[in-house]
Amino acid sequence: MEPKKLKGKIISGIIWSSIELLISRVFAFAIKLVLAKLLFPEQYGLVGMAIVFTSFVQVFNDIGIGAALIQRKDSSLRDVHYDTAFWTGVVWAIAMYLIIFFIVAPLAAAFYNEPQIRDIVRILSLGVLCSPVNLVHKAQLSKKMNFKKLALIENTSSIVAGILAVALAFMGFGVWALVFNTLAPLVIAIPLYFKATKWQPKLQWERQAFKDVFGFGIYTTGTNFLTVLMSSIDYLLIGKLVSASALGVYTLAFMLTDTFRNQLTKMINKVMYPVYGQNQHDPGILQRMYFKVVKYNSIALYPVMTFLIVLGEPFILGFFGAKWVESVLPLKILAFSVMIHLLVNSHAVLLRGLGKPKIEMRMQFIKSTLYVPTIMLGVYWYGIVGAALAYVLNKVLEVAIAQYYLKKYLNVTLIDLFTAVSPPLVASLFAAAISFLLENSGVHYLINVIALVSSYGLIIWFMMKAELIGQVKGVLKLTKKKTVNP
Structure with a gap:
């Protein structure tokens, strides 16, 4: 094509x-x-x-x-x-x-x-x-x-x-x-x-x-x-x-973090999987596409996870009520795990698109041998908080494993990945610092949310203005072309 x-x-x-x-x-x-x-x-x-x-x-x-x-x-x-x-x-x-x-x-x-x-x-x-x-x-x-x-x-x-x-x-x-x-x-x-x-x-x-x-x-x-x-x-x-109640609390925390990440990135993966398959013999195109996927997934998800880390408690208590208060700590820990995961998000779909399902399975097997025992120990020692902490550890290990295969098949380094997510990462740190200061100053919750979103958006715009304008023009051009030639 x-x-x-x-x-x-x-x-x-x-x-x-x-x-x-x-x-x-x-x-x-x-x-x-x-x-x-x-x-x-x-x-x-x-x-x-x-x-x-x-x-x-x-x-x-x-x-x-x-x-x-x-x-x-x-x-x-x-x-x-x-x-x-x-x-x-x-x-x-x-x-x-x-x-x-x-x-x-x-x-x-x-x-x-x-x-x-x-x-x-x-x-x-x-x-x-x-x-x-x-x-x-x-x-x-x-x-x-x-x-x-x-x-x-x-x-x-x-x-x-x-x-x-x-x-x-x-x-x-x-x-x-x-x-x-x-x-x-x-x-x-x-x-x-x-x-x-x-x-x-x-x-x-x-x-x-x-x-x-x-x-x-x-x-x-x-x-x-x-x-x-x-x-x-x-x-x-x-x-x-533990108990059915503890599992319900953990489920809510997981749904707001990793499940939310999975739902959003699934949208991109569904589009990119057939594209990867069609371009499986052109590593240069695949590499550029993958960097964009990592970058824009992170831009979309980092502010959500930053919000949950900084303002998760008032959000849970205000919307769901005190019956869900035990989900606050695992929610914050899991939100941090999502930010780590986004460094190599969608790597499995890329390998599958390359026609390497055997390598994808091998990678998952390696991760599972590390994941299962750490989760077992985490739950046994500290319940749902231990499970969330083990999840963070496993996301770090997943980044290391995925980066090895990305380097092997597409020559993608860890520095390349950090470079791809640098705009949302810097914006998130800046927004979190402002939100944390406002939270400790007793500023109203809604004002704090607005400040967090606004500061994040301004940093992203400052760091990626030319690229974002180019993307918008491309979408508008495509839309206009489809309107003229339906």
């Missing part, structure tokens, strides 16, 4: 993914915050316990087939690849759900000694049956970089599900409102995907087509399993060794 056309595709994809983020992701995130305000830590904790078990099984749901379809070039895909992927996913999902229903759900209830978890796991896991139905459609839209349709589908399903979930919470359905909010978007999206792609699966399956996509997907699945292991072990241990 020509550079200008590729840039247009990237900008268009980011615009529509941003719209999806603002409407779907932000709306869904806001719904979770409203549910947290209406419900109690214990109820959040029960769902968190259930998700730990379902996530381990769900990671095998599409066995990496969706990622393989996106990564492969169009010239190497035939219609039978898509049909094989669809029917393989459906059959596999049915087998996975039977395992969850008869084995995983009772095991989860017995592990936590919470009988209600059995039914929660079984209902939550209905999403396992929905995901493979959407798998090929999502891959086709992503491969064509048709993020407009993807955004419309995600927005519609999230908004409808969120409104209904809040209504259920007001009606007193408690934990089931959270369960519904997790499951419903997948169900609502099914007819929307069929309508968007006009693709209908044919009743055909080919062994060679299966090998083509499964050979790539098996490594992606292994990577996803290790990722889920690392992201769930703290939930598992807190729920077992």
